[in-house]
Amino acid sequence: MVIEVKDLVKRYGDLIALNHFNLTVKEGEILGLLGPNGSGKTTAINCMLSLLKYNKGTIKIFGENMKPTAYDIKEKIGVVMQDVAVMNDLTVYENIDYFCGLYISDKKLRHQYVIEAMNFVSIEEYAKFTPKKLSGGLLRRLNIACGIAHKPSLIFFDEPTVAVDPQSRNNILEGIKKLNEQGATIIYTSHYMEEVEQLCDRIIILDNGKIIAQGTKDELKAMIATSEKITFEIFDINKEIIDKIKLLDNVIDVNCNDIFLVIRFQKAEHNLTTIIDFLKQEQIDFEKIFSEQPTLNDVFLEITGKELRD
Amino acid sequence: MLTFFKYRFKSLISEKSLMFWSLLFPIILVSFFYLVFSNIGKENIFDTFNVAIVGNKENQLIKTMDEVKYDDIKTFELQYLTKEDSLNLLNQKKIAGIVEIKNNDEYELIINDNGSKQLILEEFLSNYQQKELLINDVLKNNPELLTTNWLETLTFSKDNVSNKSLSEKSNNEMIISFYTVIALSCFMSSFISANGISTIQANISKQGARLSVSPYHKRKIIIIDFIASLLIIISSVITLLIYMNFILKIEFGNHLGPILIICFVGSLVSTAFGYFLSLLFKKKEGLTIAMIIAMTMSWSFLAGMMGPSIKYIIESNLPFMKYLNPVALITDSFYTLYYYDSFAMCLPYLGALIVMFIVFITGAIMFLRGDQYDSI
Numbered sequence: 291m292v293i294e295v296k297d298l299v300k301r302y303g304d305l306i307a308l309n310h311f312n313l314t315v316k317e318g319e320i321l322g323l324l325g326p327n328g329s330g331k332t333t334a335i336n337c338m339l340s341l342l343k344y345n346k347g348t349i350k351i352f353g354e355n356m357k358p359t360a361y362d363i364k365e366k367i368g369v370v371m372q373d374v375a376v377m378n379d380l381t382v383y384e385n386i387d388y389f390c391g392l393y394i395s396d397k398k399l400r401h402q403y404v405i406e407a408m409n410f411v412s413i414e415e416y417a418k419f420t421p422k423k424l425s426g427g428l429l430r431r432l433n434i435a436c437g438i439a440h441k442p443s444l445i446f447f448d449e450p451t452v453a454v455d456p457q458s459r460n461n462i463l464e465g466i467k468k469l470n471e472q473g474a475t476i477i478y479t480s481h482y483m484e485e486v487e488q489l490c491d492r493i494i495i496l497d498n499g500k501i502i503a504q505g506t507k508d509e510l511k512a513m514i515a516t517s518e519k520i521t522f523e524i525f526d527i528n529k530e531i532i533d534k535i536k537l538l539d540n541v542i543d544v545n546c547n548d549i550f551l552v553i554r555f556q557k558a559e560h561n562l563t564t565i566i567d568f569l570k571q572e573q574i575d576f577e578k579i580f581s582e583q584p585t586l587n588d589v590f591l592e593i594t595g596k597e598l599r600d
Numbered sequence: 601m602l603t604f605f606k607y608r609f610k611s612l613i614s615e616k617s618l619m620f621w622s623l624l625f626p627i628i629l630v631s632f633f634y635l636v637f638s639n640i641g642k643e644n645i646f647d648t649f650n651v652a653i654v655g656n657k658e659n660q661l662i663k664t665m666d667e668v669k670y671d672d673i674k675t676f677e678l679q680y681l682t683k684e685d686s687l688n689l690l691n692q693k694k695i696a697g698i699v700e701i702k703n704n705d706e707y708e709l710i711i712n713d714n715g716s717k718q719l720i721l722e723e724f725l726s727n728y729q730q731k732e733l734l735i736n737d738v739l740k741n742n743p744e745l746l747t748t749n750w751l752e753t754l755t756f757s758k759d760n761v762s763n764k765s766l767s768e769k770s771n772n773e774m775i776i777s778f779y780t781v782i783a784l785s786c787f788m789s790s791f792i793s794a795n796g797i798s799t800i801q802a803n804i805s806k807q808g809a810r811l812s813v814s815p816y817h818k819r820k821i822i823i824i825d826f827i828a829s830l831l832i833i834i835s836s837v838i839t840l841l842i843y844m845n846f847i848l849k850i851e852f853g854n855h856l857g858p859i860l861i862i863c864f865v866g867s868l869v870s871t872a873f874g875y876f877l878s879l880l881f882k883k884k885e886g887l888t889i890a891m892i893i894a895m896t897m898s899w900s901f902l903a904g905m906m907g908p909s910i911k912y913i914i915e916s917n918l919p920f921m922k923y924l925n926p927v928a929l930i931t932d933s934f935y936t937l938y939y940y941d942s943f944a945m946c947l948p949y950l951g952a953l954i955v956m957f958i959v960f961i962t963g964a965i966m967f968l969r970g971d972q973y974d975s976i
Contacts, residue, residue, distance in 0.1 A: 302975060336976060339813045341802055343972045358971030361815040369813045375806030377799070379614030380607060388607040392814035397603070436810070 291353070292317050292444055292475045293338065298347030300333055300499075307333040308344070309499040315477060320470050322490030323479040324586060326596075330499040331479040332372055335446050338477075339369060351444070365393060368442030368474075372449045374433045376421050382408065382432055383417040386439050393440035407439035411465060427458030434462065438469065445469060447478045451485060463489055483586035495590060502593050507586065514592040515542055516584045517557035520565060523577040524551045531572055538564060551576075554588070601824065604816070608796065608828040618791045621893075623836045626785035627843055630778060634848045637774040649717050650694060651676045652686035655701030661728055662701065668724070676721075686710075697721050775938065776931060778850055780905035783930035785840045786833065786866035787896040793829035793874030794888050797964075800825055803973040804882050818971060826871060833867040852934070858943040859934070865953045866930045872960035873926075879967035899927035923952045 293315040300308040308330050315321050323331045336342040338349055340358045349356040351363050376385045386404045394400040408414040411431035413424075421429055430450060438445060447466060451459045463485060470476050480486050486493055487507050494504040503510055527546060535544050535551075540558040544551070555561040562581055569576060591597060613619065653662055657680050668675040679686075679695065686698040690710065696717040698710040709725055711718045798804045800821050802812040811821055841859070844850040852859055874892070881887045902925055904911030911928070914921050922928045930953070933946040 340972060341809060341812055341976055343974055358812075358818075361817070364813060364815040367813065369810065371806055371809060373806045375810045377607070377611045377807060379611045384607060384610070387603070389810060389814070391603040391607070392811065392816040400603075 291315065292319075292351065293477070294348075294350040295334075295338065296348045298334070298337060298344055298349065300330075300337055300342065300344040307499050308337065311347070311499070311501060313494065313501075315475060317475055318470070318473065319492060320466070320476040320478060320490045322486035322493040323477065323496060324481070324483060324486045324493055324590075325479075325496035326481055329481075329496040331481075331496055332448055333499070334496070335369075335448050335477065335479060339367070339446065366443045368437045368440065368445040370434050370437035370445065370447045370450050372452065372479075374421075374429045376429070376432055376436060378421050381418050381420055382413055382424070382435075385421070385432060386435050389436040390439040393442075403439050403441065407435040410438070410468075411435045412461065426453055427455050430454050430458060430462065434465065442474065444475045445477070447476065449480055450478075451480070451482065459485075483590075487586055493586070495586070495593070497590075497594050503589060510586060510589045511584050514584060514589050515556050516554045516588050516592060518555045518561055519582045519584060519588065520553050520555065520562060521580040521582070522551040522553075522565075522569070523549055523579075524574060525549055525577075527551060527574055531574060534572070535565070535568065538568060540564075554584075601820070604821070605824050605828055608825050609831070611799070612792055612796055612828055612832055615792075615795060618795055619836075621791050622785065622789035622833065623839060625788060626781050626836075626840050629784070630781045630840065630844055630848070633774070633777050633781065634850070637777075648674050648677045649696040649721065650679060650689075651721065652679050652681045652689060652695045652698040653701070654681060654683045654686055654698060655707075656705070657701075659701045659705060659707070661699070661707055661725075661732075664728065665699070665724070699725070776904040776908045776911065776935060777906075778844065779931040779934040779938075780900050780903045780927060782837065782840060782844075782863075782934065783866060783903065783927040784896055784900040784905065785837050786863070786870045786930060787873065787899065787927060788892070789833035789836050789867070790870045790874035790877070790892045790896070791889065792832050792836075793826070793871040794878035794892065795874075796825045796829045797822075797875045797878045798885065798888075801879070801882075801968075803976045804878070809976060812971070818968075822968060826875075829874070830867055830871045833870055834863060837863045837867060851938075853938050853941065855937050855941075855943070858937050858946065861943075862930060862933045862937070862946065862950065865950050865957070866926070869926050869953050869957045869960065872957050872964060875964040876960040876967075879964050896927065899925045903928035903931045926953060926956055929953050929956075 291314050293313060295311060295313040298308050298311040298313075299306070300311075311330070311334055313321075313334070323334065325331050333342065337344045338351070338356065340349075340356050340360065351360075352366065354360060354363055356363060377388060380388055383404060386407050387400060390400050390403055390407070394403060405414070408417060411434050413428055413431050413435065416424060416428060416432075421432065424432060430453075434447075434450060450466075451462055454462065466476060466478065466489060478486065478490060490507075492504065492506055493510060495502050495510070503513060505513070524546075532544050532546055532551075535541060535553060540556040540561055542554040542556055544553050546552075553565060562579075566579075587597065651665070653665075656662075662678065665676045666674075666678055679689075681689070683698070683700065686695065687710075689695045690698055690712055693713070696711070696713075696715075700708045700710065702708065707725070709722060711721070799807045800811050802809040812818070838860075841852070841863070845852060877888050877891050881891070902910060902914060902921070905927075914928075922932065929949045933949040933953075936945045936949070937943060
């Protein structure tokens, strides 16, 4: 195992930030920590990195106890912080060289690594720019380059795509996949379920410092009753009809927001046919129909009763 | 290690606001003082003041005023007039002031302006009064002290009229103000060390968190940062000294070694002071900045930057206070070195500064001790 966390408890006064948190990460895996803001994702990472004191539990990385002076372990770790953590008065090249220099003392090798890191996140043409002159997306890319330039075998990405435009976000996600293909084990935290679904081999869902579910995305979806979500674009529907829909076979719940009627079904055959027949019979006109598989948000919703982005 | 030092140094020196406070602000301040003092000097050298005397011209004060000379030029041109005529001339600004001798030999100074001539006249009379009281006191209680040598030390021809050029030693007020600005420069530079330590502490900045998760030893990081900050602070102070000596032609005597030692010790205390405040207030950066400015300006004021009278008051009434004021200690070190040509006499002040350094750095180490934090 690359990481083994057992029974970790972290309190901030009366608030329990991590409540008997357990985690194992295998070599070469991309593990996603998914949860809303304040669920304990960053606290978990900071404890694993030995930045934060914790009240109870053990943390082993590469088979050894993790502590602030575990310099041999730290050499193999890369961290991409949630907030951009660069030096404002150094150029892009100097920033990467500065942070890479904490790991790699050989000047020639470091120069090569810095160039590779800039190429990896596609910021080589901004090498002489200071961070003040970079856009938000470029800053994020610089932040990543500073965390990965020394070619770590374990990388923590703490919400690296917050406030990033869609194009930069895709670049970042593709980069992370590439790093994994090159052999790095990755811990990825986010409150964007689409990213976690797209990227991670295994997912841990956190809420209020507690693990509420874990597994692959398919395993997680199989845990919940919802197997299908059908959405209709409807302009005129009354409460009586909605109540009748709720009584149909396999219907879990019905929501009507503005012009969208959303019906969640249990796993069964012909759910779509059943509901279309019913609407025709009640002479309800509809425009478009969408049928979706459950998302991680549905998993979170069904387990906690609230939306992931609440 | 060298790479890390190079980037720490570059990062600290590139902060424009820090460099303003630690380098530019003291240069502006000292230039301002220079302009003010040099104007006073010019006026005094070339002008003799017209002063009206009303009342008994046989009074000892009037005789003394009549004898005061600088470079064989009389300082005061006395005109014996009635009060009415004197007031007329004063209103026409033809005289600097009126000294009225009362019946009981007490005197009163009348001025209606606040220029340098009036200031010198006031200073002269104030000094005369102090020395007159002193002589009367000695006459009454210790008449055996009234030797010629002792009386010579009380003459008014040398130090009491501040009209010498900037390169001469007698201009106490000016020299104290200049020395205080050097000490102020040391402590304004605390911004540099405060900023430095904040970017290496995980519980203060994100950059600090990145350093903390690296395999680079924390002790090494702190030592390198301390050296980088200290070097910048010393460089700022030396730049100020060079500017004062070579551009403004302010003399510091022939004591390069001791001057550098005083600057080094002052910079050490300043670096530790910046560390201490930054670690004390953690993320409250504004409070750290406000405290550095407030404390440095207060210390400088109490050390005599705006005029030595406050310094004399403190030394007369609360002499121990000087040992709690690092700016006063640096100022006094320079002053002692310059006036008494003795580095040995500076040692108590430097000793007190080193004690301060130990206090600040011990406080900072207490905050720096932990490698892990309760929250970040």
